[in-house]
Each structure stands twice: as C-alpha cells, then as structure tokens.
Amino acid sequence: MTHPFGVTLAALVPLTLASLMTGAASVDIFSALDDPWAMLVLMESRLPRTLAVLLTGAALSVAGMLLQALVRNRFVGPDTIGTAESAALGLLAVTLIAPATPIWGKILISSLCAMAGTALFVALIRRLPPREIMLVPISGIILSGVIGSVVVYIAWQADLMQYISTWLMLGEFSGVIAGRYEMLWFAAAAAALAWFAADRFAILSLGEEVATGLGLGTRGIMRFGLAVVAVVSAMVVTTVGMIPFIGLVVPNIVSRIMGDNLRQSLPMVAAAGAALLLSCDLVGRLIRYPFEIPVGTVMGFVGAGIFLYLLYRRPARV
Amino acid sequence: MSEAALHRPALSAPPIRLVGGLALLLLAASAIWLFQGLSSGNRGFILQLRAVKLGAMITVGAGIGVSTVLFQTVAGNRVLTPSIMGFDALYVLLQTAMISSLGAVGFSSVPELTKFLCEVALMCLLAMVLFGTLLGHGTRDIGRTILTGVILGFMFRSASQLLGRLIDPNEYAVVQAATVVNFSRADTTLLPIGAALCAAAVLAALKLSPRLDVMALGRDTAVSLGLRFAPMVLSTLGLVAVLVSVSTALVGPMALFGGAAFFGLIVTGITHGLVRSHRHEILLPAAALIAANILVIGQMIFERALGQQTALGVVIEFAGGLFFLYLLLKGRIR
Numbered sequence: 182m183t184h185p186f187g188v189t190l191a192a193l194v195p196l197t198l199a200s201l202m203t204g205a206a207s208v209d210i211f212s213a214l215d216d217p218w219a220m221l222v223l224m225e226s227r228l229p230r231t232l233a234v235l236l237t238g239a240a241l242s243v244a245g246m247l248l249q250a251l252v253r254n255r256f257v258g259p260d261t262i263g264t265a266e267s268a269a270l271g272l273l274a275v276t277l278i279a280p281a282t283p284i285w286g287k288i289l290i291s292s293l294c295a296m297a298g299t300a301l302f303v304a305l306i307r308r309l310p311p312r313e314i315m316l317v318p319i320s321g322i323i324l325s326g327v328i329g330s331v332v333v334y335i336a337w338q339a340d341l342m343q344y345i346s347t348w349l350m351l352g353e354f355s356g357v358i359a360g361r362y363e364m365l366w367f368a369a370a371a372a373a374l375a376w377f378a379a380d381r382f383a384i385l386s387l388g389e390e391v392a393t394g395l396g397l398g399t400r401g402i403m404r405f406g407l408a409v410v411a412v413v414s415a416m417v418v419t420t421v422g423m424i425p426f427i428g429l430v431v432p433n434i435v436s437r438i439m440g441d442n443l444r445q446s447l448p449m450v451a452a453a454g455a456a457l458l459l460s461c462d463l464v465g466r467l468i469r470y471p472f473e474i475p476v477g478t479v480m481g482f483v484g485a486g487i488f489l490y491l492l493y494r495r496p497a498r499v
Numbered sequence: 500m501s502e503a504a505l506h507r508p509a510l511s512a513p514p515i516r517l518v519g520g521l522a523l524l525l526l527a528a529s530a531i532w533l534f535q536g537l538s539s540g541n542r543g544f545i546l547q548l549r550a551v552k553l554g555a556m557i558t559v560g561a562g563i564g565v566s567t568v569l570f571q572t573v574a575g576n577r578v579l580t581p582s583i584m585g586f587d588a589l590y591v592l593l594q595t596a597m598i599s600s601l602g603a604v605g606f607s608s609v610p611e612l613t614k615f616l617c618e619v620a621l622m623c624l625l626a627m628v629l630f631g632t633l634l635g636h637g638t639r640d641i642g643r644t645i646l647t648g649v650i651l652g653f654m655f656r657s658a659s660q661l662l663g664r665l666i667d668p669n670e671y672a673v674v675q676a677a678t679v680v681n682f683s684r685a686d687t688t689l690l691p692i693g694a695a696l697c698a699a700a701v702l703a704a705l706k707l708s709p710r711l712d713v714m715a716l717g718r719d720t721a722v723s724l725g726l727r728f729a730p731m732v733l734s735t736l737g738l739v740a741v742l743v744s745v746s747t748a749l750v751g752p753m754a755l756f757g758g759a760a761f762f763g764l765i766v767t768g769i770t771h772g773l774v775r776s777h778r779h780e781i782l783l784p785a786a787a788l789i790a791a792n793i794l795v796i797g798q799m800i801f802e803r804a805l806g807q808q809t810a811l812g813v814v815i816e817f818a819g820g821l822f823f824l825y826l827l828l829k830g831r832i833r
Contacts, residue, residue, distance in 0.1 A: 256646065305824070305828070308828050309827060309828065313642055314642065315641075315642020315643045315645070315646050316642050316827055318646055319642065319645050319646060319649070319827070320824060320827050322649055323820050323823050323824055323827070324820075324824065326816055326820045327816070327817055327820035327821060327824070329816075330813045330814075330816040330817040330820065331817065333813050334813045334814070334817070337813065425653070425657075468665070469664065469665055472664075474661060474664045474665070475664075478657055478660045478661050478664065479657075479661065481653060481654070481656070481657030481660070482654060482657040482658055482661055485650050485651075485653050485654035485657060486654065488650050489647065489650055489651070489654070492643065492646060492647060492650070
C-alpha cells in the first residue's frame with residue numbers, strides 16, 4: 182500500500198495549482214514571467230492567499246492534535262474550548278486600554294489571554310466527574326460561549342461590534358493579500374516546533390501518572406503544548422478569524438490511519454489539514470463563482486458532518 | 500390512563516399559590532411595561548406598540564418554558580433544551596431552504612398563515628424523525644446525545660449560511676430579515692396567530708400532563724404501567740416543534756444570538772427549584788409564567804433602565820453558561 186503521507190502530499194500539488202489559478206481576475210499564471218499584470222495578481226493576491234490557507238490548515242490541525250494529547254480527549258479542538266474567544270477578549274482589552282500598542286504587542290497579549298483561557302479549560306475539566314468522556318467537549322463549547330458573551334458585551338458597550346465580528350465569525354481568506362497574512366508564518370513555526378517535542382506529547386497522552394513514572398516532567402511539556410495551541414489560535418483569529426472543526430477532525434482521521442505515534446503522524450496531520458482546508462476554500466470559491474463563500478461556512482458544514490460520523494463510528498476507546 | 504386519572508390525588512395548596520403568585524407578578528410587570536412613562540403624546544399608538552411587544556414576549560416565554568419542560572421529560576434529563584439540541588437552528592434552515600426554493604417573491608407572496616402552518620408542519624415532521632430517533636430509545640449516553648445535538652445545530656447553522664450565500668442578494672435580505680432576533684418584529688398579523696397556536700399547544704400539553712408524569716418515570720417503568728411510549732414521544736416532540744416554531748417565527752432565532760440555548764435551562768432550573776413537585780399540571784404553567792416574567796422584567800430593566808436592547812440575550816448566555824458549567828462540575832449531568 183502506498184504511504185498515506187505521500188498520497189496527501191501528492192494531492193496538495195494539484196490543489197495548490199488550482200488555488201493559484203482560481204480567482205475573479207482571469208490571468209494565465211503560467212505566463213506570469215512575461216506578463217507583469219499576471220505576475221502582480223499572482224504575487225500580491227493568489228500566492229499569499231494560497232499560502233495563508235495552507236499555513237492555517239496545517240497549524241490549526243497540529244494545534245488540535247497537541248490539544249487532544251494534552252487533555253486526553255479526542256473530541257476537542259482549538260475552536261471548541263474557548264481559546265479563540267479568549268484571544269479575542271485579549272485583543273479587545275488591549276484595544277480599549279492601550280490602543281497605541283504596536284501590533285506585535287497586541288498579538289502577544291492576545292496569545293497570553295488565549296493561553297490563560299486554554300489553561301482555564303484544562304483546570305475545569307480536571308474537576309469534571311471522571312469517566313464522562315463526552316462532558317469534556319461539552320464543557321469546552323459552553324466555556325467558549327461564556328467567554329464569547331463577555332466579549333460581545335464589552336464590544337457592545339464600547340461600540341466595537343464591527344471590529345470584533347471578524348474574529349468571532351467564521352474565518353475567511355478573501356481579504357488576504359501580501360502584507361496581510363505574514364503572522365500566519367509564526368503560527369506555522371509554533372506548530373512546527375511541536376514536532377521536536379512530539380515524543381513527549383505522545384507520552385503525556387498516556388496519562389499524567391504514566392508519564393511521570395516514565396520520567397517525564399509533565400508540567401513543562403503541558404505548558405509548552407498550551408503555548409503552541411494559544412499562539413496558533415491567536416495568530417489565526419487575528420488574521421483570518423477562527424475556522425471551525427479543522428483542528429478537531431483532521432487529528433481524528435489521521436490517528437485512525439496512522440496511530441498515536443506523534444513524531445510520525447504530526448507531518449501527516451499538517452499536510453492533511455492543509456489539504457482539507459484548501460479543498461474547502463476552493464469549494465467556497467468555485468460554488469458560486471465569481472462570488473465567494475467563507476471557508477468557515479464550508480468547513481462548518483463539512484466538519485460537522487465528519488465529526489458526527491466520527492462520534493458514532495469510533496470504537497469506544499478514546 | 501382514564502382509570503388512573505380518576506384517582507389522582509388533588510394538588511396541594513402551595514404549588515397552586517405559587518402559580519397564582521407568578522401570574523400576579525406577570526400582570527403587575529405587564530401593567531408597568533404598558534403604562535410607565537406614558538406621556539400625553541400619541542397614547543393609542545404607543546400602547547399598541549408596547550402591547551404587541553408584550554404579547555410577543557409572553558408568548559415566546561411561555562413557548563420556551565413549556566417546550567423545555569416537555570423536551571426534558573422526553574429526554575429523561577434535566578439539562579437538555581430544544582435549542583441546545585439544535586431545534587431552532589433546524590427551523591432557520593427550513594426557512595432559508597424555503598426562501599431559496601421559492602424565491603424571495605414567491606416566499607413573500609405566500610400568505611403569512613399558510614406559510615407559517617406549512618413551516619410548523621414540516622418542522623414537526625423533521626423533528627419527529629430526527630429527534631425521535633435520537634431520543635426515542637431513552638438516552639443512555641447523555642453526553643453523546645448532547646454533543647450530537649450541539650454539532651447538529653452547528654451543521655444546520657452552517658447549512659443555512661451556505662444556502663444564504665448561494666441565493667440572490669435580494670433574497671438574502673429576506674433571509675436576514677427573517678432570521679434576526681427582535682422582539683419588536685412581531686407584528687399585528689402574526690402575533691394573534693402565534694399566540695393562539697402557542698396557547699393551543701400549551702393546553703394540549705396540559706391535557707397530556709398525567710401521561711407526561713408517567714413518561715417522566717422513565718421508559719421501562721412507563722411501559723410497564725401501560726403507557727404507549729413511542730406515540731407519546733412523538734406527540735410530545737410534535738408539541739415541542741410547534742412551540743419552538745412559534746417562538747422562532749415571532750421573534751427570530753434566539754439561539755443564533757446565543758441566549759435561548761440556556762434560557763430554557765435557567766427557566767426549568769428555577770421551576771424545579773420553586774415548584775418541588777413532579778406533576779406536569781403544575782410544572783408546565785409555572786415554567787411558562789417564570790419564563791414570561793424573566794423576559795418581561797429583564798427586558799424592561801435592560802431597555803428602560805440601561806438603555807440597551809440586545810444585552811438581555813448576552814446576559815442570559817453568560818449566566819446560563821455558568822449555570823450549565825456548575826451543573827457539569829457538580830456531576831448533575833449524566
């Protein structure tokens with residue numbers, strides 16, 4: 182049998198080409214070298230957008246995989262536990278309190294808030310009655326609702342609803358041009374860093390006691406994992422808005438195919454996440470060409486379907 | 500059932516007094532709502548506007564209160580609400596689908612009543628098929644059921660957005676107008692119909708209440724007591740569908756704004772705390788009155804005192820969400 186990683190990588194090539202060729206402006210990207218107009222469209226719009234989608238898909242999927250290892254539950258993702266809402270809350274707070282903060286400062290504070298929110302979720306689920314697997318994702322969804330309502334309330338008071346709507350609404354890439362997406366490289370870099378600690382995450386996912394017994398300092402690796410999830414979410418929320426389900430379904434599918442050896446499966450998770458998000462983005466762009474449907478909407482529908490399938494088809498083990 | 504109905508003990512006085520008190524409170528709140536700050540201006544006009552909004556709030560409150568109690572009895576669980584399980588998202592999807600298939604002009608030219616009745620009928624059918632299969636066998640794995648409902652709701656919402664984006668912008672404006680929450684939206688044509696349907700559904704639920712009491716004992720006990728369980732599940736879900744459709748048609752999908760998912764939860768939480776009885780005869784009116792009171796008084800505080808229209812839904816989501824988390828942590832949700 183061919184290796185699934187190879188298949189995914191091979192699928193990425195035509196998807197990327199299709200993404201570069203799709204858009205409202207009709208230009209021939211293959212003659213871009215001779216045609217300055219085509220070159221401009223390619224370099225300023227098509228390529229940045231395609232890269233943004235690839236980076237987001239890969240980073241969110243890896244973040245989801247880490248999160249699932251940290252909390253030892255397959256049914257959570259960065260978008261369903263309040264991380265995005267916490268990031269938005271941080272951004273909102275810094276916008277209101279110190280509007281002059283440079284953009285990297287805002288992102289830093291937003292990441293810290295996202296980390297605090299994620300840590301709150303982890304603390305919360307430790308208090309849940311044990312053996313109630315399904316209560317973990319439910320608590321996450323409720324927690325994100327609660328934090329989200331705080332964000333909406335503050336924004337409503339401060340007349341900033343329009344400002345925050347892009348973060349809390351479904352993500353989309355239609356506004357991405359060169360200069361507007363580069364933060365996503367940091368998200369991808371954070372996700373890539375996780376690969377070096379992959380074995381530790383795999384051990385941590387066996388449970389805290391087992392991990393400590395095997396000589397792993399669980400607190401440090403836990404904090405590192407939370408930081409990666411938070412940084413990825415904060416970057417994605419601030420640049421394109423949160424995208425549902427991708428960080429939830431991709432790790433599930435990959436671990437069904439490849440098992441839980443994270444060092445092996447993380448590259449596959451990244452590639453599969455990039456491919457799935459790019460496919461959804463293409464569908465969103467083509468279904469009503471030349472108009473666009475936000476990728477978050479497409480992903481919401483597709484992702485919910487896959488999630489329900491996983492919920493009922495998965496063997497009882499989690 | 501009729502034999503059992505003959506020998507039911509009479510309700511004790513405290514619950515009846517409670518319901519009476521709640522009704523009086525609602526009357527007082529309504530009077531304040533209608534007449535406060537009424538200047539010598541165009542009184543008739545102001546009164547009519549306020550009365551329509553008041554009628555909408557009471558109808559919606561009663562609808563959400565009663566439908567949540569009914570739904571929790573079917574599900575055999577105190578933490579499920581129709582909108583947590585995606586009921587109103589389904590209604591919105593249905594409406595969007597109708598607009599996109601009929602077109603904006605076609606949709607607008609169908610008489611209000613016909614359209615509404617068709618929607619309610621379709622909604623009942625879908626709800627019975629979907630939620631009947633989900634809940635009909637008695638929910639053993641409650642966590643998975645809730646999660647399924649939440650995800651289904653998400654899926655319906657995405658599907659409505661998808662459909663909404665696919666149709667013509669003019670038609671989309673119709674969708675948007677039909678799917679934004681607003682208590683002022685209820686108009687004089689739809690409100691009487693909605694209120695009448697809601698009242699009919701509440702009366703039907705009251706009529707069923709002895710059987711609901713039996714159903715609340717759980718599937719096995721209820722069946723051994725001679726209750727025909729499956730038809731009872733279907734008719735209760737039908738009533739829930741009617742009530743949810745009426746509330747959603749009157750004021751828009753509160754769940755999309757966040758509030759309603761937990762509103763029902765807060766209402767039934769308070770109801771069970773105050774009533775201390777398992778009799779639906781008393782639970783149903785109490786829940787209806789409590790919900791209506793919260794909406795009228797809460798809306799009055801937010802609109803008149805704080806000068807904000809939409810904040811109530813946000814506050815309900817915040818408080819309701821915390822309450823739900825508390826229930827989760829206390830291990831009350833199983």
